[in-house]
Amino acid sequence: MGLLDDKVTIITGAGRGIGAAAAELFAAEGALLVLAARTGHQVEAVAAGVRARGGRAVAVAADIATGEGADRVVRTALDTYGRLDAAFDNAGSGPLPAPLAERTEADWDAVHAVNLRGTWLCLRAQLRAMLTGGRGGAIVLCGSVGGLVGGFGDGTQQAAKHGLTGLVKAATADYARHGIRTNAIAxxxxxxxxxxxxxxxxxxxxxxxxxxxxxxxxxxxxxxxQAAAWLLSDRSSYVTGVTLPVDGGITATRSFS
Structure with a gap:
């Protein structure tokens, strides 16, 4: 039995980096995957790699910064596997650090379109599917240590990542009683x-x-x-509403000098 055995699981931002690593790990732990990214060729290559190793994965080219894109990813899970059990909302973007006063409105909008609005759109679609399915589920958002402390990264991105902590708390208050756990990693x-x-x-x-x-x-x-997999698994069955630092101790010390 794998950690995520037979769990129908969405991963956004799955074309590279953390999302691609999650796809490989979750598949090895038995998950049935829907992999989403804006870059169709990248995410299809990741899905093909999962299938070549004996796993199950379908790829979706979608822009989760739009309601249509977020909804399409969830529909793909329901059409392919008949249900949705888990989701790792990993998609995000960010500029190189710069002082807030040097940022433009366009900078702000570009960062928040994916990191906050896009994550909310995914969360909304996933919650609706889990409520309809009546089986509960688990959702993990990918935040940042910059969403817990100041002085780490770009200020526009930090604001968006702080917003994810709020989404986690709101979703927990609204849906924990329905058996849906919502957490984040930082x-x-x-x-x-x-x-x-x-x-x-x-x-x-x-x-x-x-x-x-x-x-x-x-x-x-x-x-x-690995941290996301644990939070999505039944081994964290009483953990919800948490933003878990996975930061090598940065938030324990806040030592940025």
Missing amino acids: PGVVRTPAVEHLFTAGPAFGAAVARFTPAGRPATAGEIA
């Missing part, structure tokens, strides 16, 4: 393809990460996926 620095150039450009970035992270290193995408 990663620190994760070494993914999106930030690999920062590590390879020179030693300064890696040294800074090691300095302000008590664990002394960035996370791997697989380590973040």
Whole structure:
């Protein structure tokens, strides 16, 4: 029996990075997957890799910043497997850090369209499906350590990630009685393809990460996926309304100097 055995599970932002690592892990733990991303060729390649290893996965090219896209991902789960048991709302985007006063309205709108509005649209569609199914379920949002403390990343993204904590609490208050658990994870620095150039450009970035992270290193995408898998599994059956730091100790120390 795997940790997610026979659980119909959506992963958004599944084309690369944490989402792709989650797809590999969740499939190995027995999940039946719906993988979504804006980049159709990337997410189809991830789904093909899961199937090649004996897992079950379908890919959906969808922009979850639109209600139509978020709803289509859920419909794919229902049409393919007949139900929805779990979801890892991982899709997100963010600019390089800059002071808030230097940001434009367009910057704000672009960040919030995916990170907050898009996550809410996915959460809304998933909650509706789970309520209709009557089986309960589990949903995990991918936040950030920047949603728990200041001084970490871009301010527009931090505002959106703080909003995810609010969504988790609201969904728990509204739907825990229906057997639907809603939690979030808050990663620190994760070494993914999106930030690999920062590590390879020179030693300064890696040294800074090691300095302000008590664990002394960035996370791997697989380590973040492991935390999400546990929160989606029945082993966390009494855990809901939580934003779990997966940050190597950053929020324990808030040491950014």
